[in-house]
Amino acid sequence: MERVALCSLVWSVQLPQQPPCDQKVQASVINTNERFQEIPLFGWLLIAAIMTLFFLKLFGWLLIAAIMTVALISTCFSHCCSTTSYLQLKFWKMYSKTERELFETKAKEHAKNLAERNTECFFEAIDPAPFHTPSRENWQKISILYTFNSQEQYYSMLHKYANTNIYKSTKFKKEGQDHTVSPFVEEAQAEF
Structure with a gap:
């Protein structure tokens, strides 16, 4: 009986009245x-x-x-x-880097020698010594973008040029000198 009285006491306690959920949401909005x-x-x-x-x-x-x-x-x-192996690709990259460095060194040396020859000719009023400079066609042959081909064992356009165009140039004279001036040099001289 005490148990029933305790339960009825708990149920009889009035909780404070809470507003319904809808009223809370509405107030928040x-x-x-x-x-x-x-x-x-x-x-x-x-x-x-x-x-x-x-x-x-x-x-x-x-x-x-x-x-x-x-x-x-x-x-x-x-x-x-890729049809090329990793080691072949690595070799190709090393070759390209080395070729580029050597080409830049040789080109600087060649340009310096040509400039010295032309400067001496101007200031000393002497005839220029024969000096070979690659033709425009040869420059274009090595300037084309090269894509690696597994059928040909060339690692660059310069490599391909060196192996396919040895002594085939029509610009070489009998003594092996090229006295012609490149067209872009003539264009630059015409502007001045």
Whole structure:
């Protein structure tokens, strides 16, 4: 019996009355609307600008990530489908680097010698000594973009030129000298 009395006592205690859930939501919406009405037009523009910047940055990072992903996948795909071996590709890169360095060194030396010859000719009023400079056609032959071909064992256009055009040039005279001036030199002289 004590137990029944205790249970009835617990049930008889009145809890403070809570407003229904709908009234809470409605009050919250009213408070929010009042807060938004308090924000001036400048505040709205500021919020819009901040949101725009956020989405632009997000779009930028997504674009960068997409480009990097495509680059990674295409690099992996090209290496997997390549007919050249890793060691051959490594050798090709070393050869290209060495050839480029040697070509730059030789070109600087050749340009210096040609400039010295022309300067001496001008200041000392003497006839220039014969000096071989590659023809425009030869420059164009080595300037074409080279793509590696497994059928031909050339590592660059200069390598291909050296192996296929030895002594085939029609510009060489009997003594092996080329006295012609390149067309781009003539064009530069005409401008002055």
